[in-house]
Amino acid sequence: MAKNNSLNKTTARNHRRSRTKFTEDQLKIFMKAFNQKPYPGYATKQKLALETNTEESRIQIWFQNPRARHEVQKRSEPEKDLEASQDQDHPEEKIHGREDRRCHTSYTSSQLHTLITAFTNNPYPGIDSREQLAKEIGVPESRVQIWFQNQRSRFHVQKKRELDEPLEQKQDQEQNLCDEGV
DNA sequence: TTGCTAACCTAATCACCTC
DNA sequence: GAGGTGATTAGGTTAGCAA
Numbered sequence: 001m002a003k004n005n006s007l008n009k010t011t012a013r014n015h016r017r018s019r020t021k022f023t024e025d026q027l028k029i030f031m032k033a034f035n036q037k038p039y040p041g042y043a044t045k046q047k048l049a050l051e052t053n054t055e056e057s058r059i060q061i062w063f064q065n066p067r068a069r070h071e072v073q074k075r076s077e078p079e080k081d082l083e084a085s086q087d088q089d090h091p092e093e094k095i096h097g098r099e100d101r102r103c104h105t106s107y108t109s110s111q112l113h114t115l116i117t118a119f120t121n122n123p124y125p126g127i128d129s130r131e132q133l134a135k136e137i138g139v140p141e142s143r144v145q146i147w148f149q150n151q152r153s154r155f156h157v158q159k160k161r162e163l164d165e166p167l168e169q170k171q172d173q174e175q176n177l178c179d180e181g182v
Numbered sequence: 183t184t185g186c187t188a189a190c191c192t193a194a195t196c197a198c199c200t201c
Numbered sequence: 202g203a204g205g206t207g208a209t210t211a212g213g214t215t216a217g218c219a220a
Contacts, residue, residue, distance in 0.1 A: 019188055019217050039210090058188085060209085065187065068212065104198055104207055124191095143207085145190090150207065153193065 017127040022062075026052040030062055038067055041099020057142035107147075111137040115144070119151050 022030070029052055033040060040048070040063060042056075049056040107115070114137050118125065125133065125148065127141075134141040 016189055016216075021218090022188090042208095061189065062187095064210080065189090067210085069187085071211075101197075101208060106199085106207090127189095146208065147206095149191080152191090154206085156192080 015126045015128070020054075020058055022052075022054075026054065030059070034063065034066055037099075038063065038070070039099070042102040043100055055142070057140070057145075060142075105139065105143050107137075107139075111139070115147055115151075119148065123148065123152055123155070 029048065033044070033048055037044065040059075045056050045059045045063075048054070048059050052059075114133065118129070118133055122129065125144075130144045130148075131141050134144045137144075
């Protein structure tokens with residue numbers, strides 16, 4: 001699914017956020033929460049953030065990683081998983097019992113203007129640029145990161161659609177010729 | 183050098199809002 | 202309802218750091 005990052009992308013990127021070193025106590029709290037609820041809602045993540053003195057966005061990332069590792073492990077040990085799945089997996093929770101989400105962020109036209117300008121200049125901003133932007137428009141850095149992710153995603157879809165359009169037109173023309181018996 | 187894992191990515195989907 | 206868009210997810214890669 002994930003594609004290899006091109007050289008251009010790498011050079012366009014400033015740099016990553018410095019790697020967080022969680023303490024043993026923090027990890028203990030995260031693990032306990034993960035065992036109880038691998039898909040915590042916003043309120044739970046906020047609570048954990050307060051309890052461990054960590055940013056909520058770091059909690060979100062932290063939960064993503066063990067979930068992914070858990071899935072990889074499940075695939076490599078399918079027979080073990082059969083036993084474990086009954087008490088450790090919560091597919092029903094994943095689908096139906098989802099907790100609350102973060103409130104929908106609404107951007108003003110001037111905030112969007114700033115974001116779009118920045119996106120045009122660099123669609124892969126590093127942590128410094130994201131933080132600067134966040135400060136400029138008055139939203140958390142994690143929201144800026146999500147905005148860029150969504151924007152890139154939709155940009156790729158739009159590009160693909162534009163590339164597919166001439167192909168579809170050609171296919172339509174060919175179909176018409178077939179229908180006419182040419 | 184290697185293994186672990188935080189950070190980050192895309193693509194798909196969910197869910198809310200506006201029209 | 203449909204379309205736009207922010208939030209969340211799965212599943213993958215990249216890169217920092219300790220052993």
